Amino acid sequence: MRLSQHPGRFCHGAAHLRREQISALNRSQIRVLTTSNILWSVQKTPEPSRSTQLRTEATTLSAKKSDASANPKTPVRIESNKKKGDLLGESIVTSKEQRKADWAIMKEMAKYLWPKDDWGTKLRVGTALTLLVGAKVLNVEVPFYFKNIVDSMNIDFAAVGGTAWTVAGSMLIAYGATRIGATLFQELRNAVFASVAQKAIRKVAGNVFDHLLRLDLSFHLSRQTGGLTRAIDRGTKGISFLLTSMVFHVFPTALEISMVCGILTYQYGFQFAAITAATMVAYTAFTITTTAWRTKFRKQANAADNKGATVAVDSLINYEAVKYFNNEGYEVARYDKALKAYEDASIKVTTSLAFLNSGQNIIFSSALASMMYLAANGVATGQLTVGDLVMVNQLVFQLSVPLNFLGSVYRELRQSLLDMETLFNLQKVNVNVKEKPDAKILNLSHGGEIRFENVTFGYHPDRPILKNASFTIPAGAKFAVVGPSGCGKSTILRLLFRFYDVQEGRILIDGQDVRDVTLESLRKSIGVVPQDTPLFNDTIEHNIRYGKIDASNEEVQRAAERAHVHELIQRLPEGYKTAVGERGMMISGGEKQRLAVSRLILKDPPLLFFDEATSALDTYTEQALLQNIKSIIKEKARTSVFIAHRLRTIYDSDQILVLKDGHVVEKGTHAELLEQKGVYADLWHAQELSLAQDADLERNLEVGELEVPTAPTPTDANKPLN
Numbered sequence: 001m002r003l004s005q006h007p008g009r010f011c012h013g014a015a016h017l018r019r020e021q022i023s024a025l026n027r028s029q030i031r032v033l034t035t036s037n038i039l040w041s042v043q044k045t046p047e048p049s050r051s052t053q054l055r056t057e058a059t060t061l062s063a064k065k066s067d068a069s070a071n072p073k074t075p076v077r078i079e080s081n082k083k084k085g086d087l088l089g090e091s092i093v094t095s096k097e098q099r100k101a102d103w104a105i106m107k108e109m110a111k112y113l114w115p116k117d118d119w120g121t122k123l124r125v126g127t128a129l130t131l132l133v134g135a136k137v138l139n140v141e142v143p144f145y146f147k148n149i150v151d152s153m154n155i156d157f158a159a160v161g162g163t164a165w166t167v168a169g170s171m172l173i174a175y176g177a178t179r180i181g182a183t184l185f186q187e188l189r190n191a192v193f194a195s196v197a198q199k200a201i202r203k204v205a206g207n208v209f210d211h212l213l214r215l216d217l218s219f220h221l222s223r224q225t226g227g228l229t230r231a232i233d234r235g236t237k238g239i240s241f242l243l244t245s246m247v248f249h250v251f252p253t254a255l256e257i258s259m260v261c262g263i264l265t266y267q268y269g270f271q272f273a274a275i276t277a278a279t280m281v282a283y284t285a286f287t288i289t290t291t292a293w294r295t296k297f298r299k300q301a302n303a304a305d306n307k308g309a310t311v312a313v314d315s316l317i318n319y320e321a322v323k324y325f326n327n328e329g330y331e332v333a334r335y336d337k338a339l340k341a342y343e344d345a346s347i348k349v350t351t352s353l354a355f356l357n358s359g360q361n362i363i364f365s366s367a368l369a370s371m372m373y374l375a376a377n378g379v380a381t382g383q384l385t386v387g388d389l390v391m392v393n394q395l396v397f398q399l400s401v402p403l404n405f406l407g408s409v410y411r412e413l414r415q416s417l418l419d420m421e422t423l424f425n426l427q428k429v430n431v432n433v434k435e436k437p438d439a440k441i442l443n444l445s446h447g448g449e450i451r452f453e454n455v456t457f458g459y460h461p462d463r464p465i466l467k468n469a470s471f472t473i474p475a476g477a478k479f480a481v482v483g484p485s486g487c488g489k490s491t492i493l494r495l496l497f498r499f500y501d502v503q504e505g506r507i508l509i510d511g512q513d514v515r516d517v518t519l520e521s522l523r524k525s526i527g528v529v530p531q532d533t534p535l536f537n538d539t540i541e542h543n544i545r546y547g548k549i550d551a552s553n554e555e556v557q558r559a560a561e562r563a564h565v566h567e568l569i570q571r572l573p574e575g576y577k578t579a580v581g582e583r584g585m586m587i588s589g590g591e592k593q594r595l596a597v598s599r600l601i602l603k604d605p606p607l608l609f610f611d612e613a614t615s616a617l618d619t620y621t622e623q624a625l626l627q628n629i630k631s632i633i634k635e636k637a638r639t640s641v642f643i644a645h646r647l648r649t650i651y652d653s654d655q656i657l658v659l660k661d662g663h664v665v666e667k668g669t670h671a672e673l674l675e676q677k678g679v680y681a682d683l684w685h686a687q688e689l690s691l692a693q694d695a696d697l698e699r700n701l702e703v704g705e706l707e708v709p710t711a712p713t714p715t716d717a718n719k720p721l722n
């Protein structure tokens, strides 16, 4: 059972909780509730304490997402001069820019067609081209045989005697064989070329994925997963089309048109060739201009498609939040809005396609009719035979296939280029946190002392989170960071891990600036148990082993034992093979935290960070796990940093740092801080008081009916509660 996050609502409602309702709560929940209300009032922050917040990752994720996306200054830089919306193909750019981008993509793709040092691919492309020329030559021969068959049949069979076979037999065989040959060559060509396109797809998709994983956290926090995956999907499909069309459509159609024009000129004079050439020019010009006009509808459809996918994925990821607030109708309406936009754009795409098809057909049919008129005239004047008339018809008609193709190819080509542009733009997103070319391997020979020197940092320049913060975490010490929610505790870890770089000051580990060492050695040295454990939609075993991919089953089990989760896993019907669900939604928050500790144990790093690592555990499991964490820290004298709201979990630290409003306000041991009677002392007393109350509450629960005390108001935060 979860309770209201709102302190005000809680104090109002809790007073009226009846005995049976209270009994239904588990005791640790009651304790957490009272503690958090006191904390809230002591800190005087408008936010409820983290302990009472719904701990669904979904809520956190969406909150951070909206936070990041709401701010236009999200630190994502894109090299191109277009807006961020371009990433998903949403903004309309000028045709000149578009052409430049198209050419860049074509050039890039040409590298995959003729890759340096890859003789296998070159051989395949060469063979495919030879087969293609063969198929086209055979194709152009078909009308010749047809003409000869018609001419040889143009006799009086009754007078001459014999059959069609004796008269036109060889021509019929040649006609059939040429047609079969052309088809075989074409299919063989497709088979030979298939691996070239597939290899290119694999390579580009792999590069994009690799780049995405290297991008900054800030990019991923502001990403729209649904739209992104859709764009990648379309982009990779576009690669295959672009490569195929570059080799099989543009080049061969040009070849076929030239051959037909040549034959017509040679056989029947320039008039025929002139009509063919004029038709080609008109056809191509019409296709290009109409397609350019239609492109904007396609872009709109793409943007709406991405939006729809984003809304759908976001709603499904946040399924629990949707249910908590009965917002199914709202989500469906949001999705429907995107679908409606897609519907409108798609209708425009289809109607404009009808216009394009009709125009192409009118141009082509007019040309065919004119040629037929010229040929019929020739037959009437005795200059041409009926076979010639048929041949002209067939030659020109045969052109309609590649031409029609060319029209749709151009259309699809534009579409593919658009989709691929999104894909290629993703590869251009800049990584802000870069490794220096001369970066060194982090050397921890001094035991892992961490020093923040005058560090100023804000996710957005106008809202600093840490302000000139300086402190030292001694090597091998147990160090704690406390302070009100949102004061920047987790930010310390993100900076140390170099998810972000500081704006001023520097962070040193054993005297080395984190910006001067390789990212790999830095991140390898730091182990983190985060607030919200990211889990893969796989088995428990896979998720634990993620700390050390090559760990043996025994190592995995040993890590689980030390994290106090082994027994629990064994009780599950499928044990270590139990699936945890998407983002670990099928296991509890406490189980997730223990899996995170198991991972950390397997990773075995020298510097440890625990960001509210035990906040979701009951007191008993928390104490047991903390004991084990202590032994892990001690066994190699590791530097460890604990971020905690519950001061009882960190009071025995070698040093405690109190942060407030981005400043270090106090530091010292527990005893020293109590002596100072400052923020820490207030928090400590408030929490102790609440624990005493919890004990009372638990005792009273055992003896009879009771009213839960209301939460204190901010003004009486330090007074004893009744």
Ligand SMILES: Nc1ncnc2c1ncn2[C@@H]1O[C@H](COP(=O)(O)OP(=O)(O)OP(=O)(O)O)[C@@H](O)[C@H]1O
Residues within 6 Å of the ligand: 050, 064, 067, 068, 218, 221, 459, 460, 465, 484, 485, 486, 487, 488, 489, 490, 491, 492, 531
């Ligand atoms: N990626 C981000 N982009 C913008 N602002 C952020 C981002 N991450 C955190 N913040 C903001 O920075 C501030 C400090 O965040 P941080 O997570 O360090 O707080 P915290 O002290 O660990 O809080 P808590 O105790 O609630 O975990 C918060 O106001 C938070 O909203």
